Amino acid sequence: MHYLQHNEKFPPVSDTDEHGLLAIGGELSIPRLIYAYNHGIFPWYDASQPLLWWSPDPRMVLFPKNLKVSKSMKQLLRKEKFKVTFNKDFRAVIEACADIRREGQHGTWITQEMIDCFGDLHELNIAHSVEVWEDDNLVGGLYGIYLEDKKVFCGESMFTRASNASKYGFITLVRKLKKEGVKLIDCQVYTQHLESLGAEEISRDEFLSYLESPA
Structure with missing residues (x-):
């Protein structure tokens, strides 16, 4: 090592x-x-x-064209169940991600040092956030690193305080990134939840090929 x-x-x-x-x-x-x-x-x-x-x-990634949206989620999106914003309150999103207790984890990997560093990256327009609102309440969201010149978004963490809120925000983000010509979203490692949304595993070499040169 x-x-x-x-x-x-x-x-x-x-x-x-x-x-x-x-x-x-x-x-x-x-x-x-x-x-x-x-x-x-x-x-x-x-x-x-x-x-x-x-x-x-391997590396878990989502190609935007392969996004899977369930019938129930399509209904929520049509009804505009939630309001979604981008980069409106990065700090609130990353702090909420840090506070969420996850099954099998005894603590958070989003330390205060991580929050501060990613906050600085946000000020540089490199770290981006997605906020999901119900009325005026922040009920879900996610954040990640946007390698805009390479057309790659690296998802980091998400949280939810209302059923389907984080998924609603994720789907909205993927659709937005697809319009912007993003080639793939890095999901890092396999989870069944990500697979249900259309993510798949590819070799590290294939993933790195997307980072080798600007789009």
């Missing part, structure tokens, strides 16, 4: 272990995060762990 020193470059992603763990340590800085996402690497750890960097193989 590679232990990064301050400002040390990442090793090749081919050096990951069988779980996709690439390196430990280094610093959570804006330049490192920008480099990481542009090279298929992302941080994922909790407050009890050192900084962990991942690049799994």
Whole structure:
């Protein structure tokens, strides 16, 4: 396993272990995060762990054209059950994602340092948020890194406080990104929920090919 020193470059992603763990340590800085996402690497750890960097193989992605929308979700969208905004309250979204307790997890991987760094990325128009509202209440949302020059969106986390709210926001985002010519949405690792929305696993090499050159 590679232990990064301050400002040390990442090793090749081919050096990951069988779980996709690439390196430990280094610093959570804006330049490192920008480099990481542009090279298929992302941080994922909790407050009890050192900084962990991942690049799994295979990679879970969603091609916008393959988005699956259930009949029940189509009805909610037609009825405009929720209001969806973009980048209206990034901080509220990432803090809500950090607060949500998830099955099988004893803590959050979205540490205060992560919140602050991604907030800085939002100020640079790199980290984007989706807010889902019911009346004036924030009931769902998600955030991620938008590599606009490569037409790739890297989804990070979502939350919901009302049934179907996060899914409603995700579908709305995918439709928006499709209109903007986004080629794929990085979902990082497999979940049954993502598969139900049309996401699939591809090889890391295929995923990285989308990051090699601007669209």
